[in-house]
Amino acid sequence: MFKKLLLVVFIAAISCTKNDGFQPNGDVLSIIPLEKCENGFAGEYPCNDYDLLDYISLEEIGGIGTKGNDCWGWTDPLDNKEYALMGTNKGITFIDITNPTEVVILGTLATRTVNSSWRDVKVHNTVAYVVSEAADHGMQIFNLEKLRNVTNPPVVFESDYDYTGFGSAHNIVINKTKDYVYPVGTTRSGTYKGGPLFINIEDPANPIDEGGFINYSHDAQVVTYNGPDTEHQGKEILIGSNEVEVVIVDITDKSNPIKLSAISYSNVEYTHQGWFTEDFKYFILGDELDELRKGLNTRTIVFDFTDLDNPVHHFDYSGSSAAVDHNGYVKGNTYYLANYTAGVRMLDISNIENKTITEVGYFDTYPDNDMAAFNGVWNVYPYFPSGNIIVSDINSGFFVIRKSGS
Incomplete structure (x- = not known):
């Protein structure tokens, strides 16, 4: 698709740490992008501040x-x-x-x-x-x-x-601080009705089934909790995006998972996937079908999880198009949203406490349109x-x- 004309120059890393550069030997790889984002486009792709x-x-x-x-x-x-x-x-x-x-x-x-x-x-x-x-x-x-x-x-x-x-599973979840994997969206006819399974992978060549939780999850996040709710600090917490609601479960004891709470929201169509902010105070959720069925612009739903036993709806953020939201992840103060036909949207969440989210960049890999469709x-x-x-x-x-x- 593109004719590459690349200039690659290696320079010594004077002010960067080893992990700041591209190269494993500690040098910085200075590059000319394949397509720089200029005047709203990187080649044929609409963009803002991303090459x-x-x-x-x-x-x-x-x-x-x-x-x-x-x-x-x-x-x-x-x-x-x-x-x-x-x-x-x-x-x-x-x-x-x-x-x-x-x-x-x-x-x-x-x-x-x-x-x-x-x-x-x-x-x-x-x-x-x-x-x-x-x-x-x-x-x-x-x-x-x-x-x-x-x-x-x-x-x-x-x-x-x-x-x-x-047999089949829709997704798999991992808590990087624990030696477990959690397949979700498995067959509903099984013991756990499509809820998360608990599989011990301390020895990856010998996975051990340690049970599960009976409540269908389409997707989930599992963390070792270190947030404002002191009652649950240090516990392993699962947040399930469960089609019509978000469910919070203490899975520290795999033989006795404890449902802490659940919360839904207005105009629910399909509770798809969500992610904690890094301080564990807010949970950012996407509903995969509300744009398609309700005629909404991309809707990002924010919950206040200060009290895991009593989550509350914080506010909704509306994007600039009707594109369906899929998966989103938090890194620092940026929420990276896979937004189907609208590409990847970068949202500043530094002011989320005051119910403000601001789009600060994007890269649209699907330039044909921004319609509510699964492309x-x-x-x-x-x-x-x-x-x-x-x-x-x-x-x-x-x-x-x-x-x-x-």
């Missing part, structure tokens, strides 16, 4: 008939190299983005059973855990350390272990130490973007 560093089409990733879905990232603790995990209907593709203007497809871990539009992946330490709504898919467990030694990419990877204690961005991952951000687009493929001038 395009690199792009890979779906056909390059998986051939004809490939559709994008989830993405996640891994920073190798050994050398700080950065890797993207790009989900498609066919599997998970691993991409080295350490040099973000010359990304390299290392290889693909194919689906266990059949292709599926729904595939999700999370990372714990040096291991990736992959689930899908493909029938009988279970959970693929993949040692990411194998990415260090790929000499002739792309290669075909195999999982290190396949866990078959459940465009599925996910965004903003957690690489370098500042690189990866984006998975259902229709277009894989993007690496970065804040202009950073």
